[in-house]
Amino acid sequence: MVDLAEAIDPEVLVAEEGLRRPIFGEELHRPGLALAGFLEYFRPENLQILGMTELSYLKSLEPEVRRERVAAFLEKGPPAVFISRSLAVPDELIETAAKVRIPVIRSPLMTEELRHRVELYLERRLNPNKIVHGVLMDVFGVGVLITGESGVGKSETALELVKRGHRLVSDDVVQVRRIRYDRLVGTSPEITRHQIEIRGLGIINVRQLYGATAVTEEMMIDLVAQLEPWDEEREYDRLGLENETVTILDLPVPRVTVPVRPGRNLAVIIEAGAMNQRLKNMGVDAAQEFSERLEGVLKEEQ
Numbered sequence: 001m002v003d004l005a006e007a008i009d010p011e012v013l014v015a016e017e018g019l020r021r022p023i024f025g026e027e028l029h030r031p032g033l034a035l036a037g038f039l040e041y042f043r044p045e046n047l048q049i050l051g052m053t054e055l056s057y058l059k060s061l062e063p064e065v066r067r068e069r070v071a072a073f074l075e076k077g078p079p080a081v082f083i084s085r086s087l088a089v090p091d092e093l094i095e096t097a098a099k100v101r102i103p104v105i106r107s108p109l110m111t112e113e114l115r116h117r118v119e120l121y122l123e124r125r126l127n128p129n130k131i132v133h134g135v136l137m138d139v140f141g142v143g144v145l146i147t148g149e150s151g152v153g154k155s156e157t158a159l160e161l162v163k164r165g166h167r168l169v170s171d172d173v174v175q176v177r178r179i180r181y182d183r184l185v186g187t188s189p190e191i192t193r194h195q196i197e198i199r200g201l202g203i204i205n206v207r208q209l210y211g212a213t214a215v216t217e218e219m220m221i222d223l224v225a226q227l228e229p230w231d232e233e234r235e236y237d238r239l240g241l242e243n244e245t246v247t248i249l250d251l252p253v254p255r256v257t258v259p260v261r262p263g264r265n266l267a268v269i270i271e272a273g274a275m276n277q278r279l280k281n282m283g284v285d286a287a288q289e290f291s292e293r294l295e296g297v298l299k300e301e302q
Contacts (some may be wrong), residue, residue, distance in 0.1 A: 007117045008107045013083070014094050018101040021079045023047065026122040028082065028115045030054065034073045044076035047118065051084045051111030058090050067092040074100050082118065084111040124185075128249050129177040135196075136169035136186040136219055137161050139274040143219035145174065145186065145253075146270065148227030152260055155196050157227070159206075160267035162196075167216045168206050171196040176221065178249040184221040193217075223254050223277045225270050230261035254280070 004010075012019070029046040032054055033039075058066050070092045074081075081097065083089055083106040097104045107114050134147040135158040146154045155171055162168055170188030177185050188194075194207040194215045207215045224246050236259055245252040256273045258266060276286065 004121045011106045013104040013106055014098045015101045015103045018103045023079045026126050035069050044078050047080055048078045049082040049115055055087050070096050074102055084114045123179050127178045132174045132176050135171050136174045138167040138216050138219050142274040142278050143221045144274050145221050145224045152227045157266040162214050169219045185218050186221050187218040226257045227260050230259040
């Protein structure tokens with residue numbers, strides 16, 4: 001995850017001691033109405049961002065009115081105020097912010113770009129997260145989380161997928177975060193990034209062996225592929241009509257169960273599963289279409 005200071009090149013203009021103030025929301029608010037004096041629906045728990053529009057409006061006010069508006073805005077206690085485009089900040093804003101110890105942070109970025117980068121950072125830091133044991137791969141643009149008991153062949157399957165042109169996100173330990181309310185994104189811990197453990201070989205560095213295109217830093221999780229030893233007594237789904245899901249951070253994720261036994265090419269099966277899930281996301285369900293065609297044929301024969 002990119003460090004925020006690296007992402008926005010900040011300059012703290014005042015109240016650096018206030019940087020430890022708690023942040024409760026991941027959105028940046030543009031307080032145009034608040035600066036105009038309408039504070040009824042102002043949300044002080046959010047970070048605030050001032051761009052050229054807000055600062056031009058403040059500049060147009062008489063000094064005494066400007067001081068009153070800024071004081072009313074800052075006395076609500078927002079965690080911090082961001083200034084975009086390295087714009088000049090009114091003295092009244094600096095003086096009041098210093099008095100109430102609210103940091104004013106300036107960045108050279110354009111307003112919406114600054115807002116996007118800060119919100120993206122907060123989204124990843126504040127939202128729920130957990131550690132999942134498995135391997136996360138980018139297969140044809142579909143994030144596939146390969147899970148299963150130790151020794152079932154997760155890492156070997158991932159290595160075969162890398163050889164076939166797909167990208168590794170994380171092996172063994174996947175850091176999963178919930179973002180945008182209904183999506184999951186997985187990343188790798190820094191210490192194991194780009195590495196796979198293969199029994200008999202040890203630790204190999206995928207980026208060094210296969211190049212930078214064989215790895216990626218993070219991926220949305222679209223599908224869970226559960227590997228398990230073949231059980232002769234279990235009835236496995238042969239049509240694909242059973243839409244399994246697994247819950248991760250209170251979100252349901254589609255899951256396919258792949259039985260493992262000698263001779264099965266797991267990488268090819270996972271490729272097919274990823275493409276099939278991609279089609280489902282586009283509204284195309286091959287298994288359902290087959291079932292409907294079969295039902296139609298049977299009705300015609302009756």
